[in-house]
Amino acid sequence: MKVWILNHVALKPSETGITRHYDIAHELVKKDHKIRIFASSFLAYRFVWRNKQKKNYKENVNGVIFEWLWTLPYKGNGIMRILNMISFFFMAMWRGMKKKERPDAIVGSSVHLFACLAAYFLSKWKKAAYIVEIRDLWPRTLIELGSMSKHHPAVLMFGAIEKFVYKRADQIIVTLPGAAQYIKEMGVDEKIIHVIPNGINMDRMEEKEGKSSLEDEISKIKEKHGQVAMYVGSHGVANSLETVVNSAKFVFPEKTAYVLVGDGPEKDNLKNLASEYEHVYFFDGIPKKEVMPTLALADVLLVSMLDTQLYKYGISLNKLNxxxxxxxxxxxxxxxxxxxxxxxxxxxSVAPEKPGEFAEGLEELLNLSEEEKAEISRNSYRYVNEKHNITKLADRFLDICAFQETGETSKAYQLSVKEN
Incomplete structure (x- = not known):
């Protein structure tokens, strides 16, 4: 089967961040399917070009074909970001229409909905099945996180695109379990909505034996402070790392250190907030192959979310996998x-945005017995293998893309209903 995936911010496995579509595609090319990913050659999270010499080019990454597209460079969250998204829409259309290949299915994946819109027009041009994948509920996210009012022109625009693509999709994939109900309430038949969360390659456990570039520094931190509570991931508003940093005031420096690894727009603010604490350390983002050996150096791993109605639709965090x-x-x-x-x-689990409760929860986990830690390890592996194994999720993804050919209720739908 031939599948095109339009994802503005898709990443290669060597890059820092979410590699959902490469991971799915790599599993499928092993079974002789042909997967082509259209993505921007401008790295939005770093505001740099992937290749300074080339802006529009093709790259084969372990059998997965990436079509890198020029998009308008930008910084920040202003009008230039919107124009960057619009430029992706036109470039994806242009590159897609030039291709002689006729895919069986075209998947338009948010975050932003111009990717879904471009996939719709390309699916008509190529006479392919049209699949919408929603990984973030725009414009709902923009409203709930407080960045825009419901009357903002961008919110109204994305709201119109949202309704347009939902009504025309042959199938819809969501990563958040509650998003299915959200879309259903817009008049969409629930039978075409499927939940496929973010997944992980279970073989990555072998990476634990590798070397972390932070190993020496974290060893020194442990010598000074004792145990390590670690966060690895993006430093953005939604990550609510202020809660983590502010909880440090309730934790003895001689017993526990906080190690925060990653990059993001809030990092400088967080460093300023943590300046009064001697036991809070920041490190830059690390390559994906170093994530497992770095996590292995921690005693407790941290996740913090904002207290917002947005999460009534659920979460699907790569870092949790x-x-x-x-x-x-x-x-x-x-x-x-x-x-x-x-x-x-x-x-x-503790309540969000309550540093005192966060510190209490941390203290409890740091004092677990070896038997309790071993039980948690067994529980964790069993759960992630059952619910987030990328091999299983890739099969479900393909099943949905192949729906047009079978004309029957897909196995993926039956699974998603059963599990959620």
Whole structure:
């Protein structure tokens, strides 16, 4: 089967961040399917070009074909970001229409909905099945996180595109379990909505034996402070790392250090907030191959979420899959409809945006017995293998893309209904 995936911010496995579509595609090319990913050659999270010499080019990454597209460079969250998204729409259309290949299915994947819109027009041009994948509920996310009012022109624009693509999709994939109900309430038949969360390659457990570039520095931190509570991931508003940093005031420096690894727009603010604490350390983002050996150096792993109505639709965090696979106790602060840490019995959950409760939860996990830690490790592996194994999820993804050919209710739909 031939599948095109339009994802503005798709990444290669060597890059830092979410590699959902490469991971799915790589599993499918092993079974002789042909997967082509259209993505921007401008790295939005770093505001740099992937290749300074080339802006429009093709790259074969372990059998997965990436079509890198020029998009308008930008910084920040202003009008230039919107224009960057629009430029992706036109470039994806241009490159797609030039291709002689006729795919069986074209998947338009958010975050932004111009990718879904471009996939719709290309699917008509190529006479392919049209699949919409929603990984973030725009414009709902923009409203709930407080960045825009419901009357903002961008919100109104994305709201119109949202309704347009939902009504025309042959199938819809969502990563958040609650998003299915959200889309259903817009008049979409629930039979075409499928939940496929973010997944992980279970073989990545072997990476634990590798070397982390932070190993020496973290060893020194442990010598000074004792145990390490670690966060690895993006430093953005939605990550609510202020809660993590502010909890440091309730934790003895001689017993525990905080290690935050990653990059993002809030990092400088967080460093300023943490300047009064001697036991809070920041490190830059690390390559994906170093994530497992770095997580293995921690005693407890941290996740913090904002206290917002947005999470009534659920979460699907890549970092949680990494955390579960490595098997360390997880401290989760959030009010979400699908508390994965509680479901997996992988640690402790506390209320969001309450630094004192966060510190208490951390203290409890740091004092677990070896038997309790071993049980958490077993629970975590069992859960992530059952729910987030990328091999299983890739099969479900393909099943949905092949729906037009069978004309029958897909196995993926039956599975998603059963599990959610």
């Amino acid at each position: 990494d955390y579960l696979l490595i098997g360390k106790p997880i401290l989760f602060a959030g009010n979400v409809s699908n508390d994965i840490v509680a479901e997996a019995k992988a640690g402790k």
